[in-house]
Amino acid sequence: MPNSNAKLHSNHRGGREASRRELVSRSLQSAQHCLENQDFGTAYAHYLLVLNLAPELKTTVKETFQLTLVKWAEELDSLARIQDLFNCYEQALELYPNDEVICNSMGEHLFRMGFRDEAAGYFHKAVKLNPDFADAKENFYRVANWLVERWHFIMLNDAKRNLTYLRAIENAVRSGSKSVLDIGTGTGILSMFAKKAGACFVYACELSKTMYELARDVVAANNMEREIKLLHLKSLDIEIPKHMPERVSLVVTETVDAGLFGEGIVESLIHAWEHLLLPPKPKNQDISAGDYGRIIPASATIFGMAVECKEIRRHHRVGVQEVAGVCLSNSVQFFSPTYAAAGSEETVEPYTTEKLSRIPGGYRALTEPCQVMTVDFNDLQELKSLAARKPWKLSLPVTEGGILDAVVVWFVLQLDDEHSLSTSPSEETCWEQAVYSVQGLLDYSVKTGDTVMMEVCCQDCYLKIQKITSLPSECGMDFSDRDNVLSLGNEAELCNALAGLQTSTKQDGSTPVCVLESTEIALLNDIAYHECFKAAMSKVLLSLNPSKDLHSMDVDGHGSGINLQEHQNMSSLGVDPDAFYILDVSEGFSILPIIAGKLGPVRAYSSVEKDQHQAALNVIAEANHFPKETLEFWLSHLEEESVVLQRPKSDKLWSIIILDVIETSGLIQQEVMEKAAISRCLLHSGGKIFPQYVLVYGMLVESESLLLESAVQGTEPTLGFNIAPFINQFKVPVRVYLDLSTLPCVPLSKPEELLRLDLMNPLLNSPSREVKVQICKSGQVTAIPFWYHIHLDEDHSLNTFDEFSHWKQAAVVLDQPIPVQVGDELVLDVQHHKSNISITVKR
Numbered sequence: 001m002p003n004s005n006a007k008l009h010s011n012h013r014g015g016r017e018a019s020r021r022e023l024v025s026r027s028l029q030s031a032q033h034c035l036e037n038q039d040f041g042t043a044y045a046h047y048l049l050v051l052n053l054a055p056e057l058k059t060t061v062k063e064t065f066q067l068t069l070v071k072w073a074e075e076l077d078s079l080a081r082i083q084d085l086f087n088c089y090e091q092a093l094e095l096y097p098n099d100e101v102i103c104n105s106m107g108e109h110l111f112r113m114g115f116r117d118e119a120a121g122y123f124h125k126a127v128k129l130n131p132d133f134a135d136a137k138e139n140f141y142r143v144a145n146w147l148v149e150r151w152h153f154i155m156l157n158d159a160k161r162n163l164t165y166l167r168a169i170e171n172a173v174r175s176g177s178k179s180v181l182d183i184g185t186g187t188g189i190l191s192m193f194a195k196k197a198g199a200c201f202v203y204a205c206e207l208s209k210t211m212y213e214l215a216r217d218v219v220a221a222n223n224m225e226r227e228i229k230l231l232h233l234k235s236l237d238i239e240i241p242k243h244m245p246e247r248v249s250l251v252v253t254e255t256v257d258a259g260l261f262g263e264g265i266v267e268s269l270i271h272a273w274e275h276l277l278l279p280p281k282p283k284n285q286d287i288s289a290g291d292y293g294r295i296i297p298a299s300a301t302i303f304g305m306a307v308e309c310k311e312i313r314r315h316h317r318v319g320v321q322e323v324a325g326v327c328l329s330n331s332v333q334f335f336s337p338t339y340a341a342a343g344s345e346e347t348v349e350p351y352t353t354e355k356l357s358r359i360p361g362g363y364r365a366l367t368e369p370c371q372v373m374t375v376d377f378n379d380l381q382e383l384k385s386l387a388a389r390k391p392w393k394l395s396l397p398v399t400e401g402g403i404l405d406a407v408v409v410w411f412v413l414q415l416d417d418e419h420s421l422s423t424s425p426s427e428e429t430c431w432e433q434a435v436y437s438v439q440g441l442l443d444y445s446v447k448t449g450d451t452v453m454m455e456v457c458c459q460d461c462y463l464k465i466q467k468i469t470s471l472p473s474e475c476g477m478d479f480s481d482r483d484n485v486l487s488l489g490n491e492a493e494l495c496n497a498l499a500g501l502q503t504s505t506k507q508d509g510s511t512p513v514c515v516l517e518s519t520e521i522a523l524l525n526d527i528a529y530h531e532c533f534k535a536a537m538s539k540v541l542l543s544l545n546p547s548k549d550l551h552s553m554d555v556d557g558h559g560s561g562i563n564l565q566e567h568q569n570m571s572s573l574g575v576d577p578d579a580f581y582i583l584d585v586s587e588g589f590s591i592l593p594i595i596a597g598k599l600g601p602v603r604a605y606s607s608v609e610k611d612q613h614q615a616a617l618n619v620i621a622e623a624n625h626f627p628k629e630t631l632e633f634w635l636s637h638l639e640e641e642s643v644v645l646q647r648p649k650s651d652k653l654w655s656i657i658i659l660d661v662i663e664t665s666g667l668i669q670q671e672v673m674e675k676a677a678i679s680r681c682l683l684h685s686g687g688k689i690f691p692q693y694v695l696v697y698g699m700l701v702e703s704e705s706l707l708l709e710s711a712v713q714g715t716e717p718t719l720g721f722n723i724a725p726f727i728n729q730f731k732v733p734v735r736v737y738l739d740l741s742t743l744p745c746v747p748l749s750k751p752e753e754l755l756r757l758d759l760m761n762p763l764l765n766s767p768s769r770e771v772k773v774q775i776c777k778s779g780q781v782t783a784i785p786f787w788y789h790i791h792l793d794e795d796h797s798l799n800t801f802d803e804f805s806h807w808k809q810a811a812v813v814l815d816q817p818i819p820v821q822v823g824d825e826l827v828l829d830v831q832h833h834k835s836n837i838s839i840t841v842k843r
Contacts, residue, residue, distance in 0.1 A: 168415035176289030407522035449473035653684035666810030698786035
């Protein structure tokens, strides 16, 4: 009988196993059928069933499951079913917890939704799982720049800055300040300084999740995790006794930006004085430092001066009246965001930042440095009065004539009575300076004896310097009493002078205003860029319509063929004179469609999105006497804006498609080769993509600056604290937005062609290439800067290394310097994946 029962159970188990195998087989077949029919949701459900019933098939179906997940997630994303999307990824990660493809895909969705910290975690995990996974590496490099800003590396490598803070903290702790709060701790270095100095209780807060976790690892690696309490909070959210048992006697912070107030130091210190710090030291009383509150830095003094600088000018003022035959004069007023911020209710950073010691073309001081204001961080009432203080006038006597381009600002941080740090452009410092560009004047020239005047205020956590203008010396103001001139009062004489200056600024409200990014203004000022495109487009149109010579195709009326009146008459009759269709999908503001429209019977389509930009292009087109149908905005013709590259009409193809290939940062645009592949299918015979191909050039250099800006160099600059291995996890191999003309470096080789990207003939492309480079100077190779020759065709090209190019350059920074001698030969292994260029060096 027992044998019969065993047999029965065995048959039962065998039956269940057969049923399971049959269900798995049928589900696999159904999943494959659904995939073929692009029913990704049902296919995903079938795969989940298969993997739960038959875990042994994980390896077999892995790649197909990954594909199904990605496709289904994209569909869920398009339907805004976000919770369902994340549920799918959670299910997938339970099945494949260490799958780099799933981690990377999850990170991409998180990043698109704005969850950068979380996305970085998944990208980082994907790279750790597979260091050769190119997609994950590129994603991680891009998000790393957001999460751990590059200035962290520069400041941690600034041994002078670190030592000055250490000495000031040591003085405070040794004088009796034994409880310390570090606001905005970053990597935790100031907290560790306080603990090393002998503080009994150290607290540190950090809002960024990434930086908080990094600081936690750093503190633990330096054996201080039990002695420093880290809080993942804004300081404004710290409560006593919930987060700290009692008020502290010392707050240390470096939550300052190039304009001093831009990281919210005033608001955070007001809150600290009111809720987290002991009361300040009473005047004329000798009490222990542990019984009162104080702040490091104790105070700051802000300085400013007026400068002439071509580089600042070309990024903030349109200095040309005509571009490649298109008249800009008086049709539109162009401003950069910093000028628009002055009259805006939105909180916009009112300045840009520059390291003036490295700005291309240099700068020239037009005035002496002037004290703009001081602030005492240990005076609560003074901090409170800053935001409420009315704007005040400031005047700077001109000591050298020139062009008034900007007022630049820096500061001196007085950490205590003995120690200070200066961000002056004349100092060797890791800091940049704040730049308030001058815009909206009719005349920017000043001469010795004139006066630069401006209005100063502290508003929305920023130091604002606005209404910058100049007063000619002929106005007769007496500036012999220099101290009085630089005072912060609002003398009636100055007010009257300012009132009389209204005629020197543009006040015509009828002229349309267009706000452009500084890079877009630099592009408008790039005459060579536009002339090159004009010549290349003319060449294509002439080849497509050889019956007309080049001049006859100009619709401004100067040609001998279709002139403007004839073109308008034909259009008014509804006659399309076999127009050529041109599409410009370059990013940002572009006048290339208008330039194209002047070259003959053309229908030019712009892909600009902003209403203000479209209005400006329409005004410029009208000022240049364009027929209305010559310029159109492509996005208004599309049902789905995500699919920009389409036929112009069901029966038409494009003559020219203009693609944005290179970012202003110096990197290749993402998905540009995919866009080129689509574009080639949309061109009629003889049509062209611009550019047709791009050559990447580079050279070997020795540059300590690039090393310091890319990674923390050991423990020496951080005064023995072990920080480098942790923050260097977020280093990226490519530095962007470089100006090679002023980068401190020594060239060790001549420029070499590294790679070719052909948009018209993909058969000429290779994802990798080996390049032999001869060493012409002995030294240590630390980096490989690279730039581009952008060939619109064989006769017309642009060099992103040109002096007046709106593009910046980039550089691959090596992990370890390579010593070389004259005559050595190195081999560069150049790889191109999507928008990422990687270069490894072989002997």
